[in-house]
Amino acid sequence: MDDETRSGQECAQAQAGDEAERARARIPTDPGRVRSRGSTRGSRVARTRSGKEGSTVKTAFRSIRLVPLAALAAVLAPSAALASTAASTTITNSATVNYNDSGGNAMTPVTATASITVSLVPSSPTLSSPANTTISQGTSATLTYTFTSTANGVDTYNLSSAATPSNLSSVTPTFPGGSSVALGGSTLAADATNGATSITTPYDGTNDSIDNGIAAGDTIVIGSNAYTVSSVTENPGSNTTTIALGSAISGGAVATASIIGERQTFTVSVPSGTVTSGGSGSQSVSTTATSATSSGATTTQGTPTVITVNRPTLSVTKTVSGNDGTSYAASVSAPPSTSLIWKIVVSNSGSSDATSVAVSDVVPSFLTYVSGSGKYATDGSTTYAAATALTEGSGGYSYTSGSRTVAYNPGSPGTGTVAGGGTLVLFFRTTID
Amino acid sequence: MAFFRVFFLSAVSSLVLAALPAAAKPKLDVSIAVTKEVADAKGAKATKTVAVKEAAPGEVLRYTISYVNRGDEVARDAVVDNPIPQGATYIGNSATGEGADILFSSDGGKSFAPPTKLTYQLRLPDGRTEARVATPGEYTHVRWTLRQVPPGAGGKLAFQVKVN
Numbered sequence: 107m108d109d110e111t112r113s114g115q116e117c118a119q120a121q122a123g124d125e126a127e128r129a130r131a132r133i134p135t136d137p138g139r140v141r142s143r144g145s146t147r148g149s150r151v152a153r154t155r156s157g158k159e160g161s162t163v164k165t166a167f168r169s170i171r172l173v174p175l176a177a178l179a180a181v182l183a184p185s186a187a188l189a190s191t192a193a194s195t196t197i198t199n200s201a202t203v204n205y206n207d208s209g210g211n212a213m214t215p216v217t218a219t220a221s222i223t224v225s226l227v228p229s230s231p232t233l234s235s236p237a238n239t240t241i242s243q244g245t246s247a248t249l250t251y252t253f254t255s256t257a258n259g260v261d262t263y264n265l266s267s268a269a270t271p272s273n274l275s276s277v278t279p280t281f282p283g284g285s286s287v288a289l290g291g292s293t294l295a296a297d298a299t300n301g302a303t304s305i306t307t308p309y310d311g312t313n314d315s316i317d318n319g320i321a322a323g324d325t326i327v328i329g330s331n332a333y334t335v336s337s338v339t340e341n342p343g344s345n346t347t348t349i350a351l352g353s354a355i356s357g358g359a360v361a362t363a364s365i366i367g368e369r370q371t372f373t374v375s376v377p378s379g380t381v382t383s384g385g386s387g388s389q390s391v392s393t394t395a396t397s398a399t400s401s402g403a404t405t406t407q408g409t410p411t412v413i414t415v416n417r418p419t420l421s422v423t424k425t426v427s428g429n430d431g432t433s434y435a436a437s438v439s440a441p442p443s444t445s446l447i448w449k450i451v452v453s454n455s456g457s458s459d460a461t462s463v464a465v466s467d468v469v470p471s472f473l474t475y476v477s478g479s480g481k482y483a484t485d486g487s488t489t490y491a492a493a494t495a496l497t498e499g500s501g502g503y504s505y506t507s508g509s510r511t512v513a514y515n516p517g518s519p520g521t522g523t524v525a526g527g528g529t530l531v532l533f534f535r536t537t538i539d
Numbered sequence: 540m541a542f543f544r545v546f547f548l549s550a551v552s553s554l555v556l557a558a559l560p561a562a563a564k565p566k567l568d569v570s571i572a573v574t575k576e577v578a579d580a581k582g583a584k585a586t587k588t589v590a591v592k593e594a595a596p597g598e599v600l601r602y603t604i605s606y607v608n609r610g611d612e613v614a615r616d617a618v619v620d621n622p623i624p625q626g627a628t629y630i631g632n633s634a635t636g637e638g639a640d641i642l643f644s645s646d647g648g649k650s651f652a653p654p655t656k657l658t659y660q661l662r663l664p665d666g667r668t669e670a671r672v673a674t675p676g677e678y679t680h681v682r683w684t685l686r687q688v689p690p691g692a693g694g695k696l697a698f699q700v701k702v703n
Binding site: 191199203206210220222225345 | 564565566567568569570571573591592593594596597604606612613614615617618619620621622624625626627685688696702703
């Protein structure tokens with residue numbers, strides 16, 4: 107047991123030492139040593155075959171097991187995300203042995219191969235932060251995100267989005283195009299040179315004109331620029347794929363093993379919610395894309411998108427003129443048969459449109475509505491004479507004699523909308539009975 | 540002996556056999572196993588070696604070439620050539636092989652030399668050339684030379700690569 111342990115340690119030390127040093131020992135300037143070592147090996151193995159030196163065999167295996175420990179740090183180190191080989195690439199190792207018989211005659215060479223497949227390394231995608239926007243209460247904001255794979259193969263990303271309200275009711279953002287998106291990803295098998303109109307990537311093992319999720323018509327990012335894929339040609343024989351681009355590589359060469367990420371857009375629809383008080387509130391929207399393969403590969407937009415929600419605030423005043431529009435007041439004193447002009451002013455002090463505004467007024471007793479006297483304006487300073495005439499029974503204007511009601515309901519859109527900060531003025535005349 | 544036989548039969552994954560010798564001839568069989576070190580369930584400090592079919596970029600793989608002479612005569616001057624596989628990079632100091640001389644190539648297998656003599660000519664900006672020693676990452680081939688493999692004898696040659 108002691109012998110085994112010592113042999114293993116010696117071997118490990120030799121591994122940790124300088125390879126050049128070990129190699130020097132094999133340079134044929136010291137042939138005697140090489141030969142003597144070789145003959146020692148031969149006799150050891152021969153004894154192994156006889157079964158009498160089992161411990162020697164164990165020693166050999168121990169030393170082989172120990173060697174990788176020296177490289178353990180490298181095994182456990184995280185892999186670089188931006189330089190790698192595409193997922194599904196086959197890496198084939200092949201060893202060929204040429205040898206002679208004891209008479210020096212060459213024997214038929216033997217070859218062995220071993221293949222492994224490169225696996226997907228989930229990676230956090232890049233995700234844009236859509237610009238802030240302003241909407242009216244009762245509508246929805248549509249935010250368009252751009253996101254790009256940084257993984258070495260195709261992966262599906264689950265999307266989630268949350269809106270934090272301020273002076274607004276809570277809302278739930280939705281994904282009109284679905285809440286999961288697959289993005290392709292590959293790597294460069296050769297440098298992408300400036301001006302080239304195609305790139306080479308490793309073959310992904312499936313000859314279907316789709317390279318690790320990248321197909322014709324897709325958008326891919328090479329270096330820092332986006333390109334349209336015009337075609338994908340897979341070459342199983344050379345273990346490569348050729349991706350033709352809609353435009354030439356620009357901005358300098360991109361090195362072999364760089365990630366080629368697919369870029370897509372998706373939209374998030376955010377309802378306004380209801381303003382709690384006053385004329386406006388805001389929703390702060392934050393959207394996250396997470397790899398379905400590894401929850402650690404996740405990206406949240408860098409800056410939340412603020413959606414300002416405005417609502418209209420209407421007020422109405424009513425004045426009357428007994429001097430044919432020269433002046434208006436809350437009350438006037440006039441004899442019977444006087445013609446009065448009534449002025450109803452609807453103001454929107456909010457910053458959002460008020461739509462489908464309808465105004466109605468019941469004419470009091472002892473007054474008679476003057477047929478054809480209705481007029482409207484959109485500026486509070488417009489005089490009755492300068493205002494636009496209305497006709498009963500059209501354009502949403504009416505007078506109902508039974509209920510003595512003047513109504514102006516011009517509908518939406520059109521003059522039924524009172525913009526934020528805007529005004530709608532309705533005039534009509536009556537005479538005092 | 541029994542141990543050897545069981546091991547090799549189970550390890551052979553892909554094998555090209557030489558034609559059976561008619562009379563007393565050496566006959567080498569060779570196979571390659573791919574393994575990597577993974578953290579044991581017991582903790583990060585404990586590791587175990589597992590066979591690999593898939594590997595992520597950055598992972599270290601160990602290729603172990605097992606050879607055995609199944610003929611009835613000694614095999615002489617066996618030269619095992621292994622190109623560093625495309626998509627992987629050789630890790631310095633990782634090649635092992637008991638009783639074997641180990642040489643490397645950095646020119647696609649045209650020439651082989653020990654690491655310190657593995658040089659290439661670098662053309663400097665002023666037009667002069669300078670000999671530079673190739674780094675392990677630039678190696679393209681590993682070559683083991685075995686002076687002799689007696690009948691029934693065998694061994695293991697190994698090296699490590701990092702998946703690009």
